[in-house]
Amino acid sequence: xxxxxxxxxxxRLAWLVERLARLDRPYLITGPQATYQYHRWxxxxxxxxxxxxxxxxxxxxxxxxxxxxxxFETAPTTxxxxxxxxxxxxxxxxxxxxxxxxxxxDGLAFVAPEDLCLDLVERARGETSPAEVAAILIARRxxxxxxxxxxxxxxxxxxxxxxxxxxxxSMELGADLAPAWFVRRLHRLxxxxxxxxxxxxxxxxxxxxxxxxxxxxxxxxxxxxxxxVIGKVVLDLSAHSGPILQSAEPCVSGIK
Amino acid sequence: xxxxxxxxEAGLETLLKDRLAELEEILQSEEVNAIWWDRLGLMLxxxxxxxxxxxxxxxxxxxxxxx
Numbered sequence: 001x002x003x004x005x006x007x008x009x010x011x012r013l014a015w016l017v018e019r020l021a022r023l024d025r026p027y028l029i030t031g032p033q034a035t036y037q038y039h040r041w042x043x044x045x046x047x048x049x050x051x052x053x054x055x056x057x058x059x060x061x062x063x064x065x066x067x068x069x070x071x072f073e074t075a076p077t078t079x080x081x082x083x084x085x086x087x088x089x090x091x092x093x094x095x096x097x098x099x100x101x102x103x104x105x106d107g108l109a110f111v112a113p114e115d116l117c118l119d120l121v122e123r124a125r126g127e128t129s130p131a132e133v134a135a136i137l138i139a140r141r142x143x144x145x146x147x148x149x150x151x152x153x154x155x156x157x158x159x160x161x162x163x164x165x166x167x168x169x170s171m172e173l174g175a176d177l178a179p180a181w182f183v184r185r186l187h188r189l190x191x192x193x194x195x196x197x198x199x200x201x202x203x204x205x206x207x208x209x210x211x212x213x214x215x216x217x218x219x220x221x222x223x224x225x226x227x228x229v230i231g232k233v234v235l236d237l238s239a240h241s242g243p244i245l246q247s248a249e250p251c252v253s254g255i256k
Numbered sequence: 257x258x259x260x261x262x263x264x265e266a267g268l269e270t271l272l273k274d275r276l277a278e279l280e281e282i283l284q285s286e287e288v289n290a291i292w293w294d295r296l297g298l299m300l301x302x303x304x305x306x307x308x309x310x311x312x313x314x315x316x317x318x319x320x321x322x323x
Contacts, residue, residue, distance in 0.1 A: 031297040042295065050297045075293055079301035089297055125290035132294075203287075 009037055010106030015086050016049055017107065019064045026099050027061075028052040028111040030091060030119070037105065038113045039135035041236060042128075047086040052111065055092040064088055101148065113140050114149040121153075121161050124201035127229045133162075134169040134230045137177055138237055146182045150189070159189035161200055164219040168212050172230045187219075195220040260319050269319075276316050283309045 010017060013033070020027065029037075031050030036043060053061050058073065065071040068085035073092075081087050101112040111119075117136050120129040137144070153162045163186045170177045178186075199222045216223040263269050282288050283305055292300045300308075 032295065033297075045296055045298075048297055075289075075297075075299050077299045077301040078292070078296075078304055081298050120294075123294060126287060126294060128291055128294045 007040060008106055009108055012046065013049065013108060023060060023064060025057055025060055026054060026094065028094060028099065028102055028109050030111045030116065034110045034116055035132050035136065037110055038116065039132065039139045041135040041233065048081055050089045050091055052091045052094045054094045058090060058092050061090050114145055114152055117149065118152055118156055118158055121158050121165060122156065126201060126203060130165055130201055130225060131229050131233050133165055134233045135237060137166065137169060141177060146179060150182060150185055153186060154189045157193055159186050160193050160219045160221050163187060163190050164215050164221045164223055167215045168225060169230050171212065172234045190219055199224045201225065273319060276312055279312050280309065283312065
């Protein structure tokens with residue numbers, strides 16, 4: 001695992017900067033590049049970027065191709081990308097609210113960490129996504145906009161899954177990851193959500209059932225998440241930045 | 257010392273066999289694409305998938321013959 005202490009997205013994605021400036025249209029960097037930007041844990045492929053764009057602007061974004069860069073409108077394969085210097089994958093699902101919440105870093109527009117966390121919570125078709133949610137929440141807990149996360153989790157019907165992941169991460173950390181007010185209000189939202197009959201995350205039947213039985217019951221989730229998934233995140237991030245076992249930051253906007 | 261003997265000595269035989277079985281299952285299902293997409297933003301090429309599956313099965317077979 002590589003940890004970049006002097007990481008600069010502008011330098012790392014220099015190949016992309018000029019193309020974005022030339023097109024001058026709204027976009028958000030999402031996917032593994034954005035995830036890495038927030039957790040500095042699992043490194044992304046350097047020459048590959050996923051851009052969330054407005055659906056009606058796909059034609060404009062096709063013009064980003066050229067000079068060793070290809071633009072894909074469906075997920076490419078390793079072989080397709082391996083033959084290229086750089087590649088952009090277009091995701092035409094951008095909506096104005098997400099764009100408003102963007103984070104500008106080195107002049108590049110990234111999906112907000114709160115939206116990204118919820119994308120990963122929602123997707124969770126394996127163990128990687130929950131692990132990356134835990135990593136982002138741990139790495140960004142002091143700077144996270146908890147009220148936005150709460151509001152968006154409620155709107156997207158993800159309170160149960162987010163709640164169980166946050167508390168499982170707290171358990172592995174041995175400290176509270178999220179402010180107490182946040183967990184309380186998230187739990188109230190969760191009680192209003194229908195309990196799903198699908199396993200979370202969606203994994204093979206071999207995966208252990210309800211490794212955090214008390215938490216799974218409290219949040220009404222059929223949790224199939226082995227302890228090592230989040231345990232590994234905690235271990236890696238501790239090795240990188242020293243102990244992370246202190247209490248979470250207090251409420252960022254004074255909401256109780 | 258052969259690989260599986262070392263695994264056995266380390267007390268990891270059952271764990272590794274389980275993990276290989278899990279890997280085989282992942283590689284044979286759509287889950288592999290979900291994992292690749294979530295982790296890297298692309299899909300595993302079919303040729304690479306077949307090659308990986310071959311290695312996993314070779315390891316499983318060698319466990320059966322060695323142990």
